[in-house]
Amino acid sequence: MSGRRALGAVAALLLLAGCGKEPAGDPALFRSYTTDEPQSVDPAFAVDQTSGTLVSLIYPGLFRFDAAGHPQPDLALRWEREEEGRRYRLHLDGSRRFDDGTAITAPLVARCFRRLLDPAQPSPRRWVLERLEGAAAFRDGMATDVAGLAAPDDSTLVLTLHSPFTPFLGLLAMPATRVCLLDASGKPRRVDGLPVAGGPWRLRTWDRGDRLLLERRGPALPGEMTGLELRIIPQPFTAVAEFEVGNLDLLRVPLAEAEYWMGDTHPGKVLRQEQLVVSYIGLNVRKAPFDDLRVRQALNYAVDVEALIRTLRAHAARRSLGPVPPALRTADPAETFHYRPERARELLAEAGYPDGFAMEIWQKENPEAGRLLEAVQAYLAAVGVEAKIVVRDWGAFKDAVNQGSADAFFLDWLADYPDAENFLVPLFHSR
Structure with missing residues (x-):
């Protein structure tokens, strides 16, 4: 599985701090949340x-x-x-x-x-x-x-x-x-069922499916929090509602609402934190027509990535000019792909596909990814490529990608550690 990027963007996490209603309770308790229950403390x-x-x-x-x-x-x-x-x-x-x-x-x-x-x-x-x-x-x-x-x-x-x-x-x-x-x-x-802590925090309470409560182990400086509450909130819009009524001190802004939260109503409250993650459409180069370089180039020219970032990511992303995020790169490629649908049609014709072709793009269940791929689907249709979006649960999606049965697939690659090697070797090394 290679030919890793037909579309790439680097995500930025939008965090909204403390502008819901006045919080109640202990001011030294910081109330945050996570979307998933921790699976292990090992x-x-x-x-x-x-x-x-x-x-x-x-x-x-x-x-x-x-x-x-x-x-x-x-x-x-x-x-x-x-x-x-x-x-x-x-x-x-x-x-x-x-x-x-x-x-x-x-x-x-x-x-x-x-x-x-x-x-x-x-x-x-x-x-x-x-x-x-x-x-x-x-x-x-x-x-x-x-x-x-x-x-x-x-x-x-x-x-x-x-x-x-x-x-x-x-x-x-x-x-x-x-x-x-x-x-x-x-x-x-x-x-008593809880791990013996040795780090900066100890786990005091774990109510499965509801919340985790941690307390600071060492002394706190004036103004520092002494407690941390992590609630389990899977749905982003539930988190928005909880933040608005003052039950959370931090909100990870859903991309669908980014433009609203970044407006004039919350000046100085939105924090941008660039993530070391690249979102991309991978192409299966072991299958025709993706084994032809001209076809892969055509797909890149066919999609206006900058427009997708403006309209569907609310500027909360940057275009990736390769598999390594900008924060880890020392230089940009000398050449890159820009939106040139006429060039995409020329390359498809040169490769023997003057009328385009049909393909499938697989994705795991994710509404935001679905909206993005629908826009990509429209761009590809404009140059004659009929792309069907196939949505599967994570297990079926992963099997299709690993077995090579998917034509193309949408994925995110999040760094395990902040070095370019962690993007290049796992994604491209033959081992």
Whole structure:
């Protein structure tokens, strides 16, 4: 599956802060929400975004991401690179403790990392540490330990890679590498059904399907929040209603309402936060006519991406000039596609399709994606390409894409860590 982009845009998240009705209750409690219930509080199995967020709140990591997406020290106070970038010697903060008083030491971190690679309980996130020397042998049962993982004392962790990898510190800031207190069975320890915290927050209450309540573990500075409420609100317009009556302090603005919320009625309240995500239509180049470069170029010329961003994304996106978001690029391509329907028709004729052809574009169930693809469908029809939109649940959609039965498909790629490598290798490498 390649020929990844016939249409690309980089999303911007619109956040609306504190302009509903006057909030009631504790002013030190920040009331937010998530659309999905967390599926796990185990770093090794937190694969969805909500679980990753929760894990990052309650457990510490060697590093953490700052607001700009750069890894900053957390447990690792300082570090040195050795062996031409293959080895990292990290010196840990010896003062850190879990809620039960257990010290967070280098051997404990090593145990969590070893567990992430353990073949006895395969983690879907084990790839995060597979660059460690000996990780593959340990994962495949050919070795009893990971050669590149060592804790010579309580405050020193040594990580050796099989080859240098510049974004490695970013991997060590991911939820999968968060450090939890493990019980005798090797699972995150719980007390009264809740995880034992060691990060900036502890989970106090989890009412399934309703809300999670967290409290700050350390002292708060004047004006800082001491509590965090995360309600489970799947429907965006329910969140809008709750925000308007003052029950939420933050709203993720639905794209369908972006123009209204960005108007003069809420000056200075809308925050733009660019996401490291690319939305694209992938083309199956193993199927005709998409194996012809001219056809793929024609589809790009046929769609006015800038108009789609203006009308359907309310300017809450930027055109992507390739698979890597602008925030991670060091240069723009010398050439790009602009809206030129006449050129699209010429290329289709050159490729042997003067009257166009029929195709299917698959999408997972998502109303906003559906509206976008309907507009793309109209653009393609104008150059003779009849595109049928096929909507399936996530499982059926994923199977069709992976098996190569879909002509084309609409997807988003969200960065696991802020580096261009995370867009180029997973999407294009042949491995």
